[in-house]
Amino acid sequence: MSGTVPDGMRVVLDRRVRRLAGRDGGASLLGGAPPRLVHLSARAQQALGDGSELTVADPLTRALARTLLDSGLAHPAHPLPAGPGPADVTVVVPVKDRPLDRLLAALPGDLGGLVVVDDGSADPEPLAALVKAAHGSVIRHETSRGPAAARNAGLRAATTDLVMFLDSDVVPQAGWLEPLLGHLADPAVALVAPRIVALPPVSGAIGRYEAVRSGLDLGPDPALIVPRSRVAYVPSAAMLVRREVVLPGFDEDLHVAEDVDLVLRLHAGGARLRYEPASRVAHDHRTSPRDWLARKAFYGTGAAPLAARHHGSVPPMVLSPWTAAACAVLLLQRRWSVPVAAVITAIAAERLSRKLPKLANPRASALRLAGLGLGGAVYQVANAMLRHHWPLAALMVPFSRRARRAVVAAAVAEGLADWWTRRAHDPAVRPDPLTHLVAHRLDDLAYGAGLWWGAWRHRSGAALRPIGPPVRSGPNG
Incomplete structure (x- = not known):
């Protein structure tokens, strides 16, 4: 799916992007989704200037903006261009035995449609009356067919170009729809999702943890949605889609991770997908310990079917041979581990520098990149040890002092x-470090248990295997 970036659109570099000087008067931008090095010609560098913002006004800036947007190096700047209006949107809500009063009250009155899919509620009459009062329509499933089938029924019934999926346990916040619609001024964008935040009031240790660490909340920064990147998926609790691109919809054979599957399929088909945190939709998080842990384990069971459908898209770790070797040496915890890891990293940096001839100082840049790569790999290994692969770590702990040290150090650090990094994600909540640490470890244990259960049930270890990074190089701008 492609399209022309509209004139007047402003794009701004992602705050994580680093600019490296080039030998030809141009520059290279390091970052994006997934990370890459994109070289800008002298003309492109001049168009971008010394700042981080670009306004589309001619063929050069239009092509440069397309490159920056499609690589995740930049995002549309606010205010966004005028996009479609609310009248072009049908809201689809799947529901079963849950009240919809607060959700329907938060919807704008000038929508193009409202379709509520009753997925086998025990008492359908009150729901039908409520939706009728909101000038919507109800599709009734006599027996529950699952959220994917419910959303698909609403998708097929919609008559507008755009469909907004909202789960029954969310409440859109003021001004939520306009930023999403603004992204669709770019015809290449097929899906845009808001930030999912905690529904106030937040209470209890689990509630405070979920307010800053929920798997539905993908953070305060905009992003291109790309597998194996910072924002690799978005939840179907709230997402706006182009109807004709998404049809036939969600995979009804999946009862978990059907939203991740949809994102992966759309990305594979060439669609651009965006995450817009300026739009906020509040979610009623589960906070009872039993329900919370069960939900985390349930999410974990989705990794195996996803790995079977989308090879390499949901790995526990993405490691190059060099960083994997350095991490393995560090895990041995010998006196020579740190210097040997340093030598491995230096060799990797020297090899990398030969692939960076356009940079003004390739060796220094390569050493910096190799160091960042090692730091990211160490973090991935620590995370996988405690989340994806904790059963293996647990087997080693009773028999190895080094394993015990590694697990304790990783768990605390x-x-x-x-x-x-997440303590300020919700300004109204200030979780203390000890409570957060304990909740985070329980979160990982539950998810990992679900992951291994799903792998055993599907007789596949694909979701447990680390993979190597893709080989990517950027074009000249």
Whole structure:
């Protein structure tokens, strides 16, 4: 799916992008989704200037904006261009035995349609009356067919170009729809999703943890949605789609991770998918310990069928041979482990520098990149040890002092780092580090248990295997 970036659209570089000087008067941009190095010609560098923002006004800036947007190096800047209006949107809500009062009250009155799919509720009459009062229509499944089938029924019934999926346990916040519609001024964008935040009031230790660490909340920064990147999926709790691109819809054979499957299929088909945190939709998180842990384990069971359908798209780790070797040496915890890991990283940097002839200082840049790569690999290994592969770590702990040290160090360091990076995700909530660390470890144990159960049930270890990074190089801008 392709399209021309509209004139007047402003794009801004992602805050994580690093600009490296080139030998030809141009520059190289490091970042994107997944990370890559994109070289800009001198003309493209001049068009971008010394700042981080570009306004589309001519063929050069239009092509440059398309490259930056499609590589995840930049995002549309606010205010976004005028896109479709609410009248072009049908809201589809799957529901079973849940009240919809607060969700329907938050919807704008000028929508193009409202379709509520009753997926086998025990008492359908009150729901039908409520939806009728909201000028919507109800599709009734006499027996539950699952959320994917319910959403597909609503998708087929919609008559507008755009469909907004909203789950019954969410409440859109003020001004939520306009930023999503603005992204669809770009004809290449097929799906855009808001940020899912905690529905106030937030209470209890689990509630505070979920407010800053929910798997539905993908953070405060905009992103291109790309497998194996910072934002690799978006939840179907809230997503706006182009109807004709998404049809026939969700895979009804999946009862978990059907939203991730849809995202992966759309990406494979060439559609651009965007995450817009300026749009906020509140979610009523599960906070009772039993329900919370069960939901985490349930999410884990989705990895195996996803790995079977989309090879290499949901790995526990993405490691190059060099970083894998360095991490393995560090895990041995010998006196020579750190210097040997440093030598491995230096060799990798030297080899990388030969592939960066357009940079002004290829060796220094390569050493920096190799160091960042090693740091990211260490973090991935620590995370996988405690989340995806904790059963293996648990088997080793009773018999190995080094395994015990590695697990304890990873559990504390990764947990505190996670708290530090996410502690301000919800300004109204300030989780303390100890509670966050304990909840994070329980979250990982539950998810990992579900992951291994799903792998055993599907007789496949694909979701447990690390993979190597893709080989990517960017074109000249």
